Amino acid sequence: MTAATTTARIAFVAPRFGPSVVGGAETLCRLLAKNLTDHGTPVDIITTCAIDHLTWANVLPESDRLEDGLRVRRFAVGERDGRLFSALHGAIQHGARLDYGQQVQWMANSAWSPGALSAAREYDWVVAIPYLFGTSFWQVVADPDRTVLVPCLHDEPHARQSVVIDALSSARGLMLNAAGERDLVEKLVGDDTAAPGGLRTTPWIVGCGFDDERPPSSAEATAFAARHGVEPGYLLYAGRREHGKGVADLYAYYATYRRVAEHPRPLALMGTGDLRPPGEIALHVVDLGFVDASDRPAAYAAAGLLVQPSRLESFGMVLFESWLAGTPVFVNEDSDVLRRHCEASGGGLRFRNGATFSEGAQMILDDPATRTALAEAGRQYTLTEFRWSTVRARFHAALEEWS
Amino acid sequence: MDADAEAMMEELRQRVEAKRAAGLYAVDDIRESPSDPRVPYLAEELAHVADLAEISPNLDDVRSTRRGVGIAVGKTKSVLTRATSQPLLGLAAQATTFNSVLVSYLSQLAQEVAALRAEVARLTDADSRGATGDE
Numbered sequence A: 001m002t003a004a005t006t007t008a009r010i011a012f013v014a015p016r017f018g019p020s021v022v023g024g025a026e027t028l029c030r031l032l033a034k035n036l037t038d039h040g041t042p043v044d045i046i047t048t049c050a051i052d053h054l055t056w057a058n059v060l061p062e063s064d065r066l067e068d069g070l071r072v073r074r075f076a077v078g079e080r081d082g083r084l085f086s087a088l089h090g091a092i093q094h095g096a097r098l099d100y101g102q103q104v105q106w107m108a109n110s111a112w113s114p115g116a117l118s119a120a121r122e123y124d125w126v127v128a129i130p131y132l133f134g135t136s137f138w139q140v141v142a143d144p145d146r147t148v149l150v151p152c153l154h155d156e157p158h159a160r161q162s163v164v165i166d167a168l169s170s171a172r173g174l175m176l177n178a179a180g181e182r183d184l185v186e187k188l189v190g191d192d193t194a195a196p197g198g199l200r201t202t203p204w205i206v207g208c209g210f211d212d213e214r215p216p217s218s219a220e221a222t223a224f225a226a227r228h229g230v231e232p233g234y235l236l237y238a239g240r241r242e243h244g245k246g247v248a249d250l251y252a253y254y255a256t257y258r259r260v261a262e263h264p265r266p267l268a269l270m271g272t273g274d275l276r277p278p279g280e281i282a283l284h285v286v287d288l289g290f291v292d293a294s295d296r297p298a299a300y301a302a303a304g305l306l307v308q309p310s311r312l313e314s315f316g317m318v319l320f321e322s323w324l325a326g327t328p329v330f331v332n333e334d335s336d337v338l339r340r341h342c343e344a345s346g347g348g349l350r351f352r353n354g355a356t357f358s359e360g361a362q363m364i365l366d367d368p369a370t371r372t373a374l375a376e377a378g379r380q381y382t383l384t385e386f387r388w389s390t391v392r393a394r395f396h397a398a399l400e401e402w403s
Numbered sequence B: 001m002d003a004d005a006e007a008m009m010e011e012l013r014q015r016v017e018a019k020r021a022a023g024l025y026a027v028d029d030i031r032e033s034p035s036d037p038r039v040p041y042l043a044e045e046l047a048h049v050a051d052l053a054e055i056s057p058n059l060d061d062v063r064s065t066r067r068g069v070g071i072a073v074g075k076t077k078s079v080l081t082r083a084t085s086q087p088l089l090g091l092a093a094q095a096t097t098f099n100s101v102l103v104s105y106l107s108q109l110a111q112e113v114a115a116l117r118a119e120v121a122r123l124t125d126a127d128s129r130g131a132t133g134d135e
Helices: A024-038 A082-093 A100-108 A114-120 A134-142 A162-170 A179-191 A218-227 A247-260 A296-301 A317-324 A336-345 A354-365 A368-385 A388-402 B005-021 B043-053 B070-083 B085-132
Strands: A010-013 A043-048 A063-067 A070-075 A125-128 A147-149 A173-176 A234-238 A267-270 A285-289 A303-308 A329-332 A348-351
Touching (some): A010 A024, A010 A134, A024 A043, A024 A388, A043 A114, A070 A114, A082 A100, A082 B043, A100 A134, A114 A134, A125 A134, A134 A147, A134 A162, A147 A388, A162 A179, A179 A336, A218 A296, A234 A317, A247 A354, A296 A303, A296 A317, A303 A317, A303 A354, A317 A329, A317 A368, A329 A336, A336 A348, A336 A368, A348 B005, A354 A368, A354 B005, B043 B085, B070 B085
Parallel strands (some): A010 A043, A010 A125, A043 A070, A125 A147, A147 A173, A234 A267, A234 A303, A267 A285, A303 A329, A329 A348
Antiparallel strands (some): A063 A070
8 A cells, every 4th residue: 555545535436336236347346446445445436326327317315325335425417318318329339420519418418427526526536437427527527637547448439439538538547457458548549639648647457356265166066057957067158148248149159169069068148138049059058047146156167168259348357257266268359358368367268250169169178187277377367467465556556656 | 287378279270270171161150240239220229319300499598697798698699599580490490301301211221121130030040940950
């Protein structure tokens, strides 16, 4: 811990917060804030009264109270035109080029909170998570000198808007999740003439942390698989089942794998979503549904490999959870973040089409010694780069450097 | 045992090349992202756009926040707005008509694309079931 953070008042600003909010950025916010607070750096949460990320209805009362050991301050979502926001957001997603004024209008009608902006003035450091919401954007606009952005950036059309690049360039500092995300920031800011000076400060890779916990025993893994009616050694996908996460591609690649593999394994899906497997493979796909956090290590441990087909990741939390449970990973090579994790760790292989998926899956699954060695390399990488004590040290060092 | 993941990646690529040469993998098997995530506009998204198609300027919302002279400036703006309201409302009506027609046309296209996609999915599914003898 450093002088910049021993006495400083720190707040995290997030558009939504609470146990029922399970998005990646919100989870990162909760875990990092809780871990810092538990280790002597109190962090307050400033958030809205909304839970639903589509309606942004103020369903919770404005409040200031302790939730799971954290001081959580909730403020009403400000006036916004949800229809206008949806139209502009959809237009950007579909490749429309908005002028700067329209982009400001897009952010003006995103979820924001005047109460949150006002409360944030009481703090020495305001850490805003993630980039794609008015709560973060207007915080940077209102007080760039004290605002650190944790963008959780994806390579998507929204990230390429000039107002977003201006926000990245204006914040006092950026805390990023992975080397691949840093590459993306450099590419975006370098590509945009609106930010000729580049970033104000050198970004720090902070990320999320993990503890060195004992992997589940083989008996625990076998028991989990038995409860769900699936043979251990399956291919596991963990996440939302939607196009944006690459799940439709996963189904197509898995169909190729089933066609060419001598002893194909089932595909297990952990999480929820409406994107169902096509009839061609449906009989071989097992729906684990929502798996409780206490059961998740066993779900990973019972898998032969974890497959992550998403291209849009800023951290890749499930990779680390899988490695810690003793299971190697198999990721989309087009995701800079996932590819860089695999290259740095040696904890998994990469695919980019049905053929590489089929061959790679067989190379991992058909050789137990290789599988174990890959998983161990990933585990070592996790505990070297993303152990909680290391993450906390990077957080403090970043604030110290920017003080 | 240590695993050299990058050496394994090289081996993986060589295996794919060899099997492609042997005819095990077809063109579709080496295509990246076979399921294009760019779905057409959904009906709900188009409804948001349709809501915005109507241009209806509020001619009564004319004011000034300038200290001291605000009231006088506001009244002058009101007079000017009333004087130009006829062509202004005409322009707004024309824009609304154009926007509405365009959104209707886009809605029709989106529906046709969605129907075609559903038909392709149904035929592909039926084809694969036939090939695997599931039915």
